[in-house]
Amino acid sequence: MRYNIFIFFTVLYSLSGVCQISDIQNIQKDFTAWSKYQKEQIFLSTDFLPIDENSKVISKESFLTILAEGNFIPIKISDEQNQIKYQLYKILPSSDTSIRATIAQIAFDELHNYKMEGKKFPDFDFKDLEGNSITNKSFLGKITVIKCWYIHCTFCIKEFPQVNALFDKYKSRNDIQFISLAEDNPQQLSTFLKKKPLSYSVVPNMKTYMNEALSLNAFPTHFIIDKNGNILKVLTNFESLELALDKVMKEL
Structure with a gap:
Protein backbone atom coordinates (compact mmCIF):
# COMPACT_ATOMS: atom_id res chain seq x y z
CA MET A 1 0.00 0.00 0.00
CA GLU A 117 6.15 19.15 39.99
CA GLY A 118 6.74 17.71 43.45
CA LYS A 119 9.29 20.40 44.35
CA LYS A 120 8.84 23.21 46.86
CA PHE A 121 7.63 26.47 45.35
CA PRO A 122 10.68 28.82 45.39
CA ASP A 123 11.01 31.10 48.41
CA PHE A 124 9.46 34.56 48.17
CA ASP A 125 8.26 37.49 50.24
CA PHE A 126 6.09 39.91 48.27
CA LYS A 127 3.26 42.38 48.66
CA ASP A 128 0.21 42.48 46.41
CA LEU A 129 -1.44 45.63 45.05
CA GLU A 130 -3.50 45.92 48.24
CA GLY A 131 -0.39 45.86 50.42
CA ASN A 132 -0.98 42.35 51.73
CA SER A 133 2.16 40.36 52.53
CA ILE A 134 2.46 37.04 50.66
CA THR A 135 5.17 34.56 51.65
CA ASN A 136 5.72 30.81 51.52
CA LYS A 137 4.01 30.64 54.92
CA SER A 138 0.87 32.01 53.24
CA PHE A 139 0.62 28.72 51.36
CA LEU A 140 0.48 26.47 54.39
CA GLY A 141 -2.87 24.79 55.03
CA LYS A 142 -4.45 25.85 51.74
CA ILE A 143 -4.43 24.87 48.08
CA THR A 144 -2.94 27.83 46.21
CA VAL A 145 -3.56 28.62 42.55
CA ILE A 146 -1.03 30.95 40.92
CA LYS A 147 -1.37 32.61 37.53
CA CYS A 148 1.77 34.08 35.93
CA TRP A 149 1.12 36.77 33.34
CA TYR A 150 1.80 40.26 32.00
CA ILE A 151 -0.32 43.01 30.48
CA HIS A 152 0.76 42.56 26.85
CA CYS A 153 0.28 38.79 26.81
CA THR A 154 -2.80 38.29 24.63
CA PHE A 155 -3.50 34.74 25.78
CA CYS A 156 -3.05 35.75 29.43
CA ILE A 157 -5.73 38.40 29.13
CA LYS A 158 -8.07 36.35 26.94
CA GLU A 159 -8.55 33.83 29.75
CA PHE A 160 -9.46 36.45 32.40
CA PRO A 161 -13.21 35.70 32.21
CA GLN A 162 -12.50 31.99 32.65
CA VAL A 163 -10.14 32.33 35.60
CA ASN A 164 -12.52 34.81 37.22
CA ALA A 165 -15.31 32.25 36.86
CA LEU A 166 -13.04 29.61 38.42
CA PHE A 167 -12.37 31.96 41.34
CA ASP A 168 -16.11 32.47 41.80
CA LYS A 169 -16.64 28.71 41.76
CA TYR A 170 -14.38 28.21 44.78
CA LYS A 171 -14.53 31.55 46.61
CA SER A 172 -16.84 30.19 49.33
CA ARG A 173 -14.22 27.62 50.38
CA ASN A 174 -11.62 28.56 52.98
CA ASP A 175 -9.11 25.90 51.89
CA ILE A 176 -8.09 27.53 48.59
CA GLN A 177 -6.63 30.88 47.51
CA PHE A 178 -5.87 32.53 44.17
CA ILE A 179 -2.76 34.65 43.56
CA SER A 180 -1.31 36.12 40.36
CA LEU A 181 2.26 37.17 39.62
CA ALA A 182 2.55 39.94 37.03
CA GLU A 183 5.61 41.39 35.31
CA ASP A 184 4.24 44.94 35.27
CA ASN A 185 4.62 47.73 37.82
CA PRO A 186 1.82 48.78 40.25
CA GLN A 187 0.77 51.88 38.30
CA GLN A 188 0.50 49.99 35.00
CA LEU A 189 -1.48 47.20 36.66
CA SER A 190 -3.84 49.49 38.53
CA THR A 191 -4.73 51.30 35.30
CA PHE A 192 -5.08 48.10 33.30
CA LEU A 193 -7.15 46.19 35.87
CA LYS A 194 -9.76 48.96 35.97
CA LYS A 195 -10.61 47.98 32.39
CA LYS A 196 -9.88 44.24 32.69
CA PRO A 197 -10.65 43.11 36.26
CA LEU A 198 -8.92 40.04 37.68
CA SER A 199 -10.34 38.38 40.80
CA TYR A 200 -6.99 36.99 41.89
CA SER A 201 -4.70 38.83 44.29
CA VAL A 202 -2.16 40.60 42.04
CA VAL A 203 1.56 40.85 42.89
CA PRO A 204 3.45 43.40 40.72
CA ASN A 205 7.07 43.56 39.50
CA MET A 206 7.51 39.79 39.24
CA LYS A 207 9.48 39.65 35.96
CA THR A 208 12.84 38.81 37.56
CA TYR A 209 11.33 36.27 39.95
CA MET A 210 9.42 34.50 37.18
CA ASN A 211 12.47 34.47 34.88
CA GLU A 212 15.06 33.43 37.45
CA ALA A 213 13.32 31.54 40.28
CA LEU A 214 10.63 29.88 38.13
CA SER A 215 12.51 29.83 34.79
CA LEU A 216 9.26 30.27 32.89
CA ASN A 217 9.37 29.75 29.14
CA ALA A 218 5.77 30.62 28.28
CA PHE A 219 2.82 32.71 29.44
CA PRO A 220 0.34 32.21 30.88
CA THR A 221 1.60 29.56 33.26
CA HIS A 222 -0.51 28.30 36.15
CA PHE A 223 0.66 26.56 39.31
CA ILE A 224 -1.34 24.50 41.77
CA ILE A 225 0.43 24.37 45.14
CA ASP A 226 -0.50 21.87 47.84
CA LYS A 227 -1.12 22.65 51.51
CA ASN A 228 2.56 22.11 52.33
CA GLY A 229 3.84 24.56 49.72
CA ASN A 230 4.85 21.94 47.17
CA ILE A 231 4.09 22.19 43.45
CA LEU A 232 1.33 19.78 42.45
CA LYS A 233 0.82 20.86 38.84
CA VAL A 234 2.28 23.32 36.35
CA LEU A 235 -0.17 24.11 33.54
CA THR A 236 -0.02 26.20 30.39
CA ASN A 237 -3.67 27.02 29.72
CA PHE A 238 -6.98 27.45 31.48
CA GLU A 239 -8.51 24.22 30.19
CA SER A 240 -5.74 22.17 31.80
CA LEU A 241 -5.93 24.24 34.97
CA GLU A 242 -9.66 23.69 35.38
CA LEU A 243 -9.38 19.92 34.87
CA ALA A 244 -6.48 19.59 37.29
CA LEU A 245 -7.93 21.86 39.98
CA ASP A 246 -11.33 20.15 39.95
CA LYS A 247 -9.54 16.82 40.45
CA VAL A 248 -7.43 18.17 43.32
CA MET A 249 -10.38 19.74 45.13
CA LYS A 250 -12.51 16.59 44.81
CA GLU A 251 -9.75 14.56 46.43
CA LEU A 252 -9.48 16.79 49.53
Missing part, protein backbone atom coordinates in the same frame (compact mmCIF):
# COMPACT_ATOMS: atom_id res chain seq x y z
CA ARG A 2 1.40 3.41 -0.93
CA TYR A 3 2.16 5.67 2.06
CA ASN A 4 0.21 8.61 0.66
CA ILE A 5 -3.11 6.79 0.26
CA PHE A 6 -5.90 8.31 2.38
CA ILE A 7 -6.05 6.22 5.54
CA PHE A 8 -8.53 6.27 8.37
CA PHE A 9 -7.02 4.66 11.44
CA THR A 10 -8.79 2.42 13.86
CA VAL A 11 -6.29 1.11 16.39
CA LEU A 12 -6.52 -1.87 18.71
CA TYR A 13 -4.25 -2.33 21.65
CA SER A 14 -4.45 -4.73 24.58
CA LEU A 15 -4.46 -2.18 27.38
CA SER A 16 -7.89 -0.72 26.78
CA GLY A 17 -9.70 -2.51 23.99
CA VAL A 18 -10.97 -0.75 20.87
CA CYS A 19 -9.81 2.87 20.43
CA GLN A 20 -10.49 5.17 17.50
CA ILE A 21 -7.98 7.69 16.18
CA SER A 22 -8.73 10.60 13.85
CA ASP A 23 -7.37 10.54 10.33
CA ILE A 24 -3.69 11.27 10.94
CA GLN A 25 -3.12 12.60 7.44
CA ASN A 26 -5.95 15.11 7.83
CA ILE A 27 -4.62 16.27 11.20
CA GLN A 28 -1.26 17.01 9.57
CA LYS A 29 -2.46 18.35 6.22
CA ASP A 30 -1.58 21.91 7.25
CA PHE A 31 -0.73 23.92 10.36
CA THR A 32 -4.30 25.18 10.79
CA ALA A 33 -5.66 21.63 10.94
CA TRP A 34 -3.03 20.57 13.45
CA SER A 35 -3.48 23.69 15.57
CA LYS A 36 -7.23 23.10 15.80
CA TYR A 37 -6.76 19.46 16.77
CA GLN A 38 -4.10 20.31 19.34
CA LYS A 39 -6.19 23.05 20.94
CA GLU A 40 -9.26 20.84 21.25
CA GLN A 41 -7.69 17.47 22.11
CA ILE A 42 -4.13 17.72 23.41
CA PHE A 43 -3.49 18.91 26.99
CA LEU A 44 0.00 17.76 27.89
CA SER A 45 -0.06 19.51 31.27
CA THR A 46 -2.78 17.19 32.54
CA ASP A 47 -2.50 13.65 33.87
CA PHE A 48 -2.61 11.12 31.03
CA LEU A 49 -1.43 7.64 30.13
CA PRO A 50 1.58 8.01 27.78
CA ILE A 51 1.81 5.43 24.97
CA ASP A 52 4.76 5.14 22.63
CA GLU A 53 4.62 4.37 18.89
CA ASN A 54 4.67 0.63 19.64
CA SER A 55 1.62 0.84 21.93
CA LYS A 56 3.77 0.45 25.05
CA VAL A 57 3.12 2.48 28.21
CA ILE A 58 6.07 4.76 29.02
CA SER A 59 6.71 7.49 31.58
CA LYS A 60 5.36 10.98 31.01
CA GLU A 61 8.91 12.32 31.11
CA SER A 62 9.98 9.92 28.35
CA PHE A 63 6.90 10.80 26.31
CA LEU A 64 7.60 14.54 26.51
CA THR A 65 11.30 14.02 25.83
CA ILE A 66 10.51 12.14 22.61
CA LEU A 67 8.04 14.82 21.54
CA ALA A 68 10.60 17.55 22.21
CA GLU A 69 12.89 15.94 19.62
CA GLY A 70 10.35 16.92 16.95
CA ASN A 71 9.74 13.64 15.13
CA PHE A 72 6.34 12.69 16.55
CA ILE A 73 2.87 14.09 17.17
CA PRO A 74 0.64 13.09 20.11
CA ILE A 75 -2.75 11.59 19.23
CA LYS A 76 -5.56 11.32 21.76
CA ILE A 77 -7.07 7.87 22.23
CA SER A 78 -10.37 7.36 24.06
CA ASP A 79 -11.74 4.19 25.65
CA GLU A 80 -14.67 2.89 27.65
CA GLN A 81 -13.34 4.32 30.93
CA ASN A 82 -12.77 7.77 29.39
CA GLN A 83 -9.20 7.81 30.69
CA ILE A 84 -7.02 10.24 28.77
CA LYS A 85 -4.42 8.43 26.68
CA TYR A 86 -2.00 9.97 24.20
CA GLN A 87 0.00 7.91 21.72
CA LEU A 88 3.04 8.91 19.69
CA TYR A 89 2.81 8.84 15.89
CA LYS A 90 5.59 9.76 13.50
CA ILE A 91 5.20 13.06 11.71
CA LEU A 92 4.53 12.50 8.02
CA PRO A 93 7.28 13.68 5.63
CA SER A 94 4.71 15.87 3.86
CA SER A 95 3.66 17.68 7.05
CA ASP A 96 4.07 21.43 7.43
CA THR A 97 7.44 22.08 9.10
CA SER A 98 5.68 24.50 11.47
CA ILE A 99 3.89 21.52 13.03
CA ARG A 100 7.20 19.87 13.89
CA ALA A 101 8.67 23.07 15.34
CA THR A 102 5.57 23.89 17.38
CA ILE A 103 5.26 20.42 18.89
CA ALA A 104 8.93 20.40 19.82
CA GLN A 105 8.70 23.77 21.56
CA ILE A 106 5.48 22.92 23.41
CA ALA A 107 6.90 19.57 24.56
CA PHE A 108 10.12 21.24 25.69
CA ASP A 109 8.16 23.72 27.81
CA GLU A 110 5.89 21.01 29.17
CA LEU A 111 8.89 18.85 30.10
CA HIS A 112 10.42 21.76 31.99
CA ASN A 113 7.15 22.31 33.83
CA TYR A 114 6.68 18.62 34.59
CA LYS A 115 10.11 18.44 36.23
CA MET A 116 9.04 21.21 38.64
Whole structure:
Protein backbone atom coordinates (compact mmCIF):
# COMPACT_ATOMS: atom_id res chain seq x y z
CA MET A 1 0.00 0.00 0.00
CA ARG A 2 1.40 3.41 -0.93
CA TYR A 3 2.16 5.67 2.06
CA ASN A 4 0.21 8.61 0.66
CA ILE A 5 -3.11 6.79 0.26
CA PHE A 6 -5.90 8.31 2.38
CA ILE A 7 -6.05 6.22 5.54
CA PHE A 8 -8.53 6.27 8.37
CA PHE A 9 -7.02 4.66 11.44
CA THR A 10 -8.79 2.42 13.86
CA VAL A 11 -6.29 1.11 16.39
CA LEU A 12 -6.52 -1.87 18.71
CA TYR A 13 -4.25 -2.33 21.65
CA SER A 14 -4.45 -4.73 24.58
CA LEU A 15 -4.46 -2.18 27.38
CA SER A 16 -7.89 -0.72 26.78
CA GLY A 17 -9.70 -2.51 23.99
CA VAL A 18 -10.97 -0.75 20.87
CA CYS A 19 -9.81 2.87 20.43
CA GLN A 20 -10.49 5.17 17.50
CA ILE A 21 -7.98 7.69 16.18
CA SER A 22 -8.73 10.60 13.85
CA ASP A 23 -7.37 10.54 10.33
CA ILE A 24 -3.69 11.27 10.94
CA GLN A 25 -3.12 12.60 7.44
CA ASN A 26 -5.95 15.11 7.83
CA ILE A 27 -4.62 16.27 11.20
CA GLN A 28 -1.26 17.01 9.57
CA LYS A 29 -2.46 18.35 6.22
CA ASP A 30 -1.58 21.91 7.25
CA PHE A 31 -0.73 23.92 10.36
CA THR A 32 -4.30 25.18 10.79
CA ALA A 33 -5.66 21.63 10.94
CA TRP A 34 -3.03 20.57 13.45
CA SER A 35 -3.48 23.69 15.57
CA LYS A 36 -7.23 23.10 15.80
CA TYR A 37 -6.76 19.46 16.77
CA GLN A 38 -4.10 20.31 19.34
CA LYS A 39 -6.19 23.05 20.94
CA GLU A 40 -9.26 20.84 21.25
CA GLN A 41 -7.69 17.47 22.11
CA ILE A 42 -4.13 17.72 23.41
CA PHE A 43 -3.49 18.91 26.99
CA LEU A 44 0.00 17.76 27.89
CA SER A 45 -0.06 19.51 31.27
CA THR A 46 -2.78 17.19 32.54
CA ASP A 47 -2.50 13.65 33.87
CA PHE A 48 -2.61 11.12 31.03
CA LEU A 49 -1.43 7.64 30.13
CA PRO A 50 1.58 8.01 27.78
CA ILE A 51 1.81 5.43 24.97
CA ASP A 52 4.76 5.14 22.63
CA GLU A 53 4.62 4.37 18.89
CA ASN A 54 4.67 0.63 19.64
CA SER A 55 1.62 0.84 21.93
CA LYS A 56 3.77 0.45 25.05
CA VAL A 57 3.12 2.48 28.21
CA ILE A 58 6.07 4.76 29.02
CA SER A 59 6.71 7.49 31.58
CA LYS A 60 5.36 10.98 31.01
CA GLU A 61 8.91 12.32 31.11
CA SER A 62 9.98 9.92 28.35
CA PHE A 63 6.90 10.80 26.31
CA LEU A 64 7.60 14.54 26.51
CA THR A 65 11.30 14.02 25.83
CA ILE A 66 10.51 12.14 22.61
CA LEU A 67 8.04 14.82 21.54
CA ALA A 68 10.60 17.55 22.21
CA GLU A 69 12.89 15.94 19.62
CA GLY A 70 10.35 16.92 16.95
CA ASN A 71 9.74 13.64 15.13
CA PHE A 72 6.34 12.69 16.55
CA ILE A 73 2.87 14.09 17.17
CA PRO A 74 0.64 13.09 20.11
CA ILE A 75 -2.75 11.59 19.23
CA LYS A 76 -5.56 11.32 21.76
CA ILE A 77 -7.07 7.87 22.23
CA SER A 78 -10.37 7.36 24.06
CA ASP A 79 -11.74 4.19 25.65
CA GLU A 80 -14.67 2.89 27.65
CA GLN A 81 -13.34 4.32 30.93
CA ASN A 82 -12.77 7.77 29.39
CA GLN A 83 -9.20 7.81 30.69
CA ILE A 84 -7.02 10.24 28.77
CA LYS A 85 -4.42 8.43 26.68
CA TYR A 86 -2.00 9.97 24.20
CA GLN A 87 0.00 7.91 21.72
CA LEU A 88 3.04 8.91 19.69
CA TYR A 89 2.81 8.84 15.89
CA LYS A 90 5.59 9.76 13.50
CA ILE A 91 5.20 13.06 11.71
CA LEU A 92 4.53 12.50 8.02
CA PRO A 93 7.28 13.68 5.63
CA SER A 94 4.71 15.87 3.86
CA SER A 95 3.66 17.68 7.05
CA ASP A 96 4.07 21.43 7.43
CA THR A 97 7.44 22.08 9.10
CA SER A 98 5.68 24.50 11.47
CA ILE A 99 3.89 21.52 13.03
CA ARG A 100 7.20 19.87 13.89
CA ALA A 101 8.67 23.07 15.34
CA THR A 102 5.57 23.89 17.38
CA ILE A 103 5.26 20.42 18.89
CA ALA A 104 8.93 20.40 19.82
CA GLN A 105 8.70 23.77 21.56
CA ILE A 106 5.48 22.92 23.41
CA ALA A 107 6.90 19.57 24.56
CA PHE A 108 10.12 21.24 25.69
CA ASP A 109 8.16 23.72 27.81
CA GLU A 110 5.89 21.01 29.17
CA LEU A 111 8.89 18.85 30.10
CA HIS A 112 10.42 21.76 31.99
CA ASN A 113 7.15 22.31 33.83
CA TYR A 114 6.68 18.62 34.59
CA LYS A 115 10.11 18.44 36.23
CA MET A 116 9.04 21.21 38.64
CA GLU A 117 6.15 19.15 39.99
CA GLY A 118 6.74 17.71 43.45
CA LYS A 119 9.29 20.40 44.35
CA LYS A 120 8.84 23.21 46.86
CA PHE A 121 7.63 26.47 45.35
CA PRO A 122 10.68 28.82 45.39
CA ASP A 123 11.01 31.10 48.41
CA PHE A 124 9.46 34.56 48.17
CA ASP A 125 8.26 37.49 50.24
CA PHE A 126 6.09 39.91 48.27
CA LYS A 127 3.26 42.38 48.66
CA ASP A 128 0.21 42.48 46.41
CA LEU A 129 -1.44 45.63 45.05
CA GLU A 130 -3.50 45.92 48.24
CA GLY A 131 -0.39 45.86 50.42
CA ASN A 132 -0.98 42.35 51.73
CA SER A 133 2.16 40.36 52.53
CA ILE A 134 2.46 37.04 50.66
CA THR A 135 5.17 34.56 51.65
CA ASN A 136 5.72 30.81 51.52
CA LYS A 137 4.01 30.64 54.92
CA SER A 138 0.87 32.01 53.24
CA PHE A 139 0.62 28.72 51.36
CA LEU A 140 0.48 26.47 54.39
CA GLY A 141 -2.87 24.79 55.03
CA LYS A 142 -4.45 25.85 51.74
CA ILE A 143 -4.43 24.87 48.08
CA THR A 144 -2.94 27.83 46.21
CA VAL A 145 -3.56 28.62 42.55
CA ILE A 146 -1.03 30.95 40.92
CA LYS A 147 -1.37 32.61 37.53
CA CYS A 148 1.77 34.08 35.93
CA TRP A 149 1.12 36.77 33.34
CA TYR A 150 1.80 40.26 32.00
CA ILE A 151 -0.32 43.01 30.48
CA HIS A 152 0.76 42.56 26.85
CA CYS A 153 0.28 38.79 26.81
CA THR A 154 -2.80 38.29 24.63
CA PHE A 155 -3.50 34.74 25.78
CA CYS A 156 -3.05 35.75 29.43
CA ILE A 157 -5.73 38.40 29.13
CA LYS A 158 -8.07 36.35 26.94
CA GLU A 159 -8.55 33.83 29.75
CA PHE A 160 -9.46 36.45 32.40
CA PRO A 161 -13.21 35.70 32.21
CA GLN A 162 -12.50 31.99 32.65
CA VAL A 163 -10.14 32.33 35.60
CA ASN A 164 -12.52 34.81 37.22
CA ALA A 165 -15.31 32.25 36.86
CA LEU A 166 -13.04 29.61 38.42
CA PHE A 167 -12.37 31.96 41.34
CA ASP A 168 -16.11 32.47 41.80
CA LYS A 169 -16.64 28.71 41.76
CA TYR A 170 -14.38 28.21 44.78
CA LYS A 171 -14.53 31.55 46.61
CA SER A 172 -16.84 30.19 49.33
CA ARG A 173 -14.22 27.62 50.38
CA ASN A 174 -11.62 28.56 52.98
CA ASP A 175 -9.11 25.90 51.89
CA ILE A 176 -8.09 27.53 48.59
CA GLN A 177 -6.63 30.88 47.51
CA PHE A 178 -5.87 32.53 44.17
CA ILE A 179 -2.76 34.65 43.56
CA SER A 180 -1.31 36.12 40.36
CA LEU A 181 2.26 37.17 39.62
CA ALA A 182 2.55 39.94 37.03
CA GLU A 183 5.61 41.39 35.31
CA ASP A 184 4.24 44.94 35.27
CA ASN A 185 4.62 47.73 37.82
CA PRO A 186 1.82 48.78 40.25
CA GLN A 187 0.77 51.88 38.30
CA GLN A 188 0.50 49.99 35.00
CA LEU A 189 -1.48 47.20 36.66
CA SER A 190 -3.84 49.49 38.53
CA THR A 191 -4.73 51.30 35.30
CA PHE A 192 -5.08 48.10 33.30
CA LEU A 193 -7.15 46.19 35.87
CA LYS A 194 -9.76 48.96 35.97
CA LYS A 195 -10.61 47.98 32.39
CA LYS A 196 -9.88 44.24 32.69
CA PRO A 197 -10.65 43.11 36.26
CA LEU A 198 -8.92 40.04 37.68
CA SER A 199 -10.34 38.38 40.80
CA TYR A 200 -6.99 36.99 41.89
CA SER A 201 -4.70 38.83 44.29
CA VAL A 202 -2.16 40.60 42.04
CA VAL A 203 1.56 40.85 42.89
CA PRO A 204 3.45 43.40 40.72
CA ASN A 205 7.07 43.56 39.50
CA MET A 206 7.51 39.79 39.24
CA LYS A 207 9.48 39.65 35.96
CA THR A 208 12.84 38.81 37.56
CA TYR A 209 11.33 36.27 39.95
CA MET A 210 9.42 34.50 37.18
CA ASN A 211 12.47 34.47 34.88
CA GLU A 212 15.06 33.43 37.45
CA ALA A 213 13.32 31.54 40.28
CA LEU A 214 10.63 29.88 38.13
CA SER A 215 12.51 29.83 34.79
CA LEU A 216 9.26 30.27 32.89
CA ASN A 217 9.37 29.75 29.14
CA ALA A 218 5.77 30.62 28.28
CA PHE A 219 2.82 32.71 29.44
CA PRO A 220 0.34 32.21 30.88
CA THR A 221 1.60 29.56 33.26
CA HIS A 222 -0.51 28.30 36.15
CA PHE A 223 0.66 26.56 39.31
CA ILE A 224 -1.34 24.50 41.77
CA ILE A 225 0.43 24.37 45.14
CA ASP A 226 -0.50 21.87 47.84
CA LYS A 227 -1.12 22.65 51.51
CA ASN A 228 2.56 22.11 52.33
CA GLY A 229 3.84 24.56 49.72
CA ASN A 230 4.85 21.94 47.17
CA ILE A 231 4.09 22.19 43.45
CA LEU A 232 1.33 19.78 42.45
CA LYS A 233 0.82 20.86 38.84
CA VAL A 234 2.28 23.32 36.35
CA LEU A 235 -0.17 24.11 33.54
CA THR A 236 -0.02 26.20 30.39
CA ASN A 237 -3.67 27.02 29.72
CA PHE A 238 -6.98 27.45 31.48
CA GLU A 239 -8.51 24.22 30.19
CA SER A 240 -5.74 22.17 31.80
CA LEU A 241 -5.93 24.24 34.97
CA GLU A 242 -9.66 23.69 35.38
CA LEU A 243 -9.38 19.92 34.87
CA ALA A 244 -6.48 19.59 37.29
CA LEU A 245 -7.93 21.86 39.98
CA ASP A 246 -11.33 20.15 39.95
CA LYS A 247 -9.54 16.82 40.45
CA VAL A 248 -7.43 18.17 43.32
CA MET A 249 -10.38 19.74 45.13
CA LYS A 250 -12.51 16.59 44.81
CA GLU A 251 -9.75 14.56 46.43
CA LEU A 252 -9.48 16.79 49.53
